[in-house]
Amino acid sequence: MARAYLKRPPDQTLLVRRGVQLAFLLLNLWIGARFYVWVRHFETGGDSLYVTRPPGVEGWLPIASLMNLKCYTVTGLLPEVHPAGMFLLVAFLAISFVFRKAFCSWLCPIGTISEWLWQGGQALFRRNLAPPRWLDIPLRSLKYILLGLFLWVVLRMPAEELRAFLASPYGLVADVKMLDFFRSPGRTTIFVTSLLVILSVVTKNAWCRYLCPYGALMGLASMLSPLRITRDVVSCIDCGKCATACPSLLPVDRLRTVKTPECTGCMTCVSVCPVKDALDLRTLPLVRPRRRVPAWAVAAGVTLIFLSVVGYARATGGWHTNVPEAIFYELIPRAGSFGHP
Secondary structure, eight states: OOOOOOBOOOOOHHHHHHHHHHHHHHHHHHHHHHHHHHHHHHHTTTOSOOOOOOGGGGGGOHHHHHHHHHHHHHHOOOOSSSHHHHHHHHHHHHHHHHHSSHIIIIIOHHHHHHHHHHHHHHHHHSSOOOOOHHHHHHHHHHHHHHHHHHHHHHHHSOHHHHHHHHHSHHHHTHHHHHHHHHHSOOHHHHHHHHHHHHHHHHSTTHHHHHTOHHHHHHHHHHTTOSEEEEEOTTTOOOOOHHHHHOTTOOOGGGOSEEOOTTOOOOOHHHHHOOBTTTEEEEEOTTSSSOOBOOHHHHHHHHHHHHHHHHHHHHHTTOSSOOOOHHHHHHHGGGGGGOOOO
């Protein structure tokens, strides 16, 4: 006899998350377009349209952000070069600490595009390929190895050397060189990017899952989160839909609590669960009674943390790079000639 269960009411989890993803992607596109116009003004010697520089572009400079965070921690002085990146890094870490690795699945534009790619591949080929477990686990470790290398380099350098690097010609135009990476990619860049796109079509979140050190850092922060995807073994009907839907290929249907740093807090597993109260994002047992956290609360919390940190940075004068524009007239036209110190 089939087990009777309470059917889960219509779920809006994916709709809410997609709304947040799209909003943040559009924000990044606006930042990128404005930054391009700003750079062109200096490349043309002031002959093209001038706009103010969007500090949010520094969110694409994670290593510089990590350097500034170390300098600020050691010296207590707000950075003068790329300070917004440091505040954005703090915001994303705070989001991951509270809401699991939600930065990756709710905010990151690369994560959003990656998700669209594998969903397109799934629609086209009716399935995605999953590496065998003996290969998947070593591949997953690559992003933690890359993170370890970056942390080793940054943490071992004295704060004075980090500040000198950021104030060097290369450091001052690191954002411009990042733009050039997209404007004028070399053959190797085109080949590697094309390979990653193909892998992302046939495999769920190939870049995010195996190679992204930023995601690895967020995953480690998420281990301290007070929230977990929790399965009620009594209510669960063992349909396996949660495990099939999980973008991180986690065996959600066999776990009581998802503790791994690979969980991005996307709540896709929750959205496909057909049983009321069988699978939810909940607070840890330390918080009594254990609370169910709906998608709208995650969206509101992620947005609140992001806006609060940005608002604090702007209010304290730590949002804008404190570099005279005369220096950019000199450095930006020659940005391509600056090698890594």
